[in-house]
Amino acid sequence: EADIYQTPRYLVIGTGKKITLECSQTMGHDKMYWYQQDPGMELHLIHYSYGVNSTEKGDLSSESTVSRIRTEHFPLTLESARPSHTSQYLCASSELNRGQYEQYFGPGTRLTVT
């Protein structure tokens, strides 16, 4: 099982501010993911990375950007926050277990844009 850390856990910020949500893991996992989830709704993959300097957009279009400069770190940035960005953001990473990748989630960041 992986230890995945996300900071901050809760963030309330005004419209137009730039924000960075932090995600880190210390297990050396190559694969990392960002999901967006509104209360009571489905998970939506917004970004993923299969290793350093590798980032791809997910199934749901997002105005956020990500970077992967170090294996353990996968931050997500919003250049100009809007109320429509209010949501829960979940980071995850995968580890290989008996030939299959198993994915584990961090605790999430609940973002509110006012």
Place this chain on the structure above:
Amino acid sequence: QKEVEQNSGPLSVPEGAIASLNCTYSDRVSQSFFWYRQYSGKSPELIMSIYSNGDKEDGRFTAQLNKASQYVSLLIRDSQPSDSATYLCAVPDSWGKLQFGAGTQVVVTP
């Protein structure tokens, strides 16, 4: 059609009874299947993984896989109020990214 289908529920289960959750998937080449539990306001937690046909038991949880029917299920025996949550079925796509179902909400009633 979604790649992973689940009944949304809510599935109401008396305490002590068996909760039965179903999931169907469209990709015939899928080799691994996962069940996650998500409490309200929390992140999903991996509770079961199954890779071969048949049953896999872990405590009060049993996962059942039938690849020919493209069907995976989760049984929760002796359901407890603490089992009240949304259960997500997940199947990797050809790129290894997990495709999640919409989730089944389980409510265990005392």
